[in-house]
Amino acid sequence: MAASPTSPVVRRAQLGLQAVGRGLAVLALVAVANMLAFKYHRRVDLTRGNVAPLTDRTKSFLLGLPKPAKLILFFAAENILFDPVHLVALQYEAASRGISVEMVNPFRDQTRAGELAQKYKIGQRENVIVVEYDGRAKVITTDDLADFDRSPETFGQSAQPTNFKGEPAITGALIELLEPERGVIYFVRGQGEAELGAKSPLGVLAMLIERENVVLKELSLSTVEAIPRDAVAVVIAGAKYDPSESEFRVLREYWERQGRLLVLLDPGAQTPQLHGWLGSLGVMVQDDRIFANLGGVTGIIADVPTEFIGDSSIAKKFRGVNPQFVGGTQSLKLEAGRVASAKIRVSPLLQAVAGFWGETDWRQAGVNGIEFNPEKHRSKDLVVAAMVEKGEPGAPENSRLIAVSSVKYILDENLTRQCADFTIAAVNWLLRREALVGIPPRDMRMFALSITSTQLSRLFVVVVILLPAVAVLIGGIVWRRRRA
Amino acid sequence: MRILSALILRELKALFYSPIAYVVLGLVLALSGLNFYLIVSAFSAGPTPVTVVEAFFNTGAFWFSFFAIFPLITMRLYAEEFRLGTYELLQTAPVRDWQIVFAKFTGAYLFFLLLWLPTALYFGIYRWIAREQAAPALGNYFGTYVLLALMGALFVSVGCLASVLTKNQIIAAILSFVALAVIFNFSILGFVVPNLSPASRRVLSYFSSVEHMYEFNRGILSTRPVVYYLSGALLLQYLTYAVLQYRRWKF
Structure with missing residues (x-):
């Protein structure tokens, strides 16, 4: 039996339908492949071999990361x-x-x-990385991401990065965020210290410290037997008078068991016990005020520009930065030799720049009568901030303390960027965060x-x-050969 | 396989026997060379955070010369054959449509690769003259040329499809140029449109050749562009094949 003839129209329609079907199948295949590639890449x-590979330490840490993390690069392309x-x-x-x-x-x-x-309290001109992990977050600023050569700033140019610390900063942040509970920094209250909260005079600094993945709480020493176990550090910010003996015992016990303390002194306060305790750690609070006489129209100045000294991680980080302390700053004198036998290491962190002296007659003389007397006044090593560590060098269980000779700089109206950066770095040093990662900075890819x-x-x-x-x-040649 | 080789050879001969191929090659080399020279001149003024390789493949001059060559390479592939009637002759030969499509794509693609290969010489020449590397790691070179090859596959396919749609080479060139311009503009959309949601930005970045280049020429290779360019090329080649089939039914 002969096959029934198929009309060309029907045949074309069949071919067309087949082609459309195949086309849709290919399209679907491509769409699915791309959707999968988008999701699972x-x-x-x-x-x-580049100057910037990730270290094996970071790679192995990331492989063991239990939950997803997100890096938000809040950065202007011009930075x-x-x-x-x-x-x-x-x-x-x-x-x-x-x-x-x-x-x-x-x-x-x-x-x-x-x-x-709004969420992370990022300033208008700030460039930061926000590391989010399991509902917690840490903000990494450019100061954490690089060390800078700040000498060009003298000539109105921007500071130049000398190395890049993106990897230690990000891995460090992730390590911190792995901790399910955020550590608490307790601000001691009850001796005239500034309060936290909405009406706090140190709201800006408190906000900046909170971005370091910590919680700030107030603590009245009179109501506790010991510093709470969730404390990662304790701040005494401008005590106007000494705590009672029992309150002091709480502080001393905390110090002895791996305590971390930031002591910001109020030069106008009467705190002999606190000064005595700091003295026992090798930090002698001087009864002076730091001044300089620039002569001419400027005359006596009481605001104190400082410089970082020593080999600490903070000093290395901020070399060339000059935090300025508002007037009425006293000096500290360090007696490292005296306390060394007790395994206490005390070292200067910030000192007044050259040209300043510690005026001891500041009460009697008034500003106009102040005059430098080389026989009476110290003009060298006018330490404004010092760091103390107790225990074996490098041991993780060491107690740490930073003492700053004036608290006024932390108030919102006085706080400068440099002072804020210094305080954040001081907090991170107390929390041992500089040792968390141990990943060296990279050379800046320049x-x-x-x-x-x-x-x-x-x-x-040539080109x-x-x-x-x-x-x-x-x-x-080709053209000629073809013509031929 | 023999038929396929013969067809590819035919395409390559058609390309290389035509003086226009050398004009295109000369133009691309002149433009890229000038781009390279200007970058090196600018870099010698002071330190920068990017390498010569990273800068070279991220300039407007590079993207212009890159996108502009595809219409030139592909405009005559099918359109010329349709116009001269040689395609009908080809149809009488024992070859399948998919073999024709594959051979034309391969010929044009190999020519595209040959166009960009001399740019690798720049970095060698640079090293010879300046006695220093143009990039710190092999990954920079490898990533860059892998991406060029991937993008080439898609964009040659765009040109093939444009060429199969018309008998007129100029129209084919215009069609592919417009399509590529749309693709390129889509690439930079994420950079110019403000306030896009993170999800939209992620989708745009999936299709952005500029962002792909940023990653690949720093030595970070991603699977996303591999799938995007290869699957896109596959789809367009299939559409080209479907158009050829349609031409058969018409007659």
Whole structure:
């Protein structure tokens, strides 16, 4: 039996339907592949041999990360750290499926930037990384991301990064965030110290410290037998008079069992017991006020610019920065030798810049009668902040204390950026966060070409003239041969 | 396989026997060379946080020359054959449509790769003249050229589809140029549109060649662009094949 003939129209319709079906199948296949690729993607880091590979320590840490984490890069593209920050974030994403990265340009993405700024209390001109993990977050500022050479600032130029610490900062933040509970920093109340909360005169500093993934609480020493166990540090901010003996016992016991204390002294306060206790740690609070006489119209100045000294991680970080303390600052005298036998190491952190002296007659003389007397007044080593560590060097169970000779700088009306950075760094040192990671900073990826004008001309000839000319020449030969 | 090789060879011959190929090659090299020279000149003024390789593949001049070559390479692939009637001759040969599609794509793609290969010479020349590396790690070079190859696969496919749609080479070139311009503009949308939600930004970044280049030429390779470009190329090649099939039914 002969096959029934199929009309061309039907045949075309069949072919058309088949083609449409196949087309839809291919389209669906491509769409599914892309959706899967969008959701489940991997990054491969081929920066080995580069100046910026992630360390094995970070990689193995990321592989064991129990829950997903997010890095929010709140960075303007113009910032000098934008490129290394972006690269390191991509490396984190490449190293772990659990890390995602969100880029937020504060100028372009103003709505999102506004949300983040409000949520994480990010300043208008700040560039930060927000590390989010399991409902907790830590804000990493540019000061944590790099060390800077600040000498260009003298000439009105911006500070230049000398190295990049993105990896230790991010890994350190993640390690901190792994802790399910945020540590508490207790601010001692009851001896005339400034309060926390909405009406706090030190609201800005409190907000900045909270961004370090800690909670701030007030603590009245009279109501407790011991410093609570969730305390990661205790702050005495401007006690106007001494605690009672039983309250002091609480503090001393805390100090002895790996205590971490930030003591901000009120130069106008009567706290002989507190001074005596600090003296027992090698920090002698001097009964003086720091002044300088610039002569001429300026005359006597009481605001004290300071400089970082010593080899501590804080001093290294802020070398070249000069926090300024408002008038009425007293000095500290360190007696490291006297306390060394008790395994107490005391070292200066901030001291008044050259030209200042510690005026001991400040009560009687008044500002106009103040005069430097080399026989009576100290003009060297006018320490404003000191760090104390008790125990074996490098031991994690050491007690730590930072004493600052004036509390006034933390008040909102006096707080400068440099002073805030110093205080945050001091808190992080107390919390041992500088030792959490142990990842060295990277060299800053800066590429400088040392090419002479002759070399440049040679490059021009080869790449702009010679190579295209060779291509055109070959074309000419081909054309001629084809014509022939 | 023999038929496929013969077809690819035919395409390559058609490309390399035409002087326009060398004009395109010369133009691309002149533009890229100038771009490279200007970058090195700028870099010699002071230290920068990016390498020569990173800068070279992220300039407007690079993207312009990159996108502009695809219409030139692909405009004549099918359109010319349709116009001269040689395609009908090809149809009488014992070859399948998919073999024609594959051969034309491969020919154009190999030519595209050959166009960009000399740019790798720049970094060698640079090293020879300046006695220093243009990038600190092999990953920078590898990532960059892998991405160029991936993007090339998709964009050559765009050109193939444009060419199969018309008998007129100029129209084919315009069509592919417009399509590529749309793709490129989509690439930079995330950079210029303010206040996009994080989800929209993630979707845009999936399609953004500029962002892909940023990652790949720093030595960070991602699976997303691999899937995007290869699957996109596959889809467009299938559409090209479907159009060819449609031409068969018409007659």
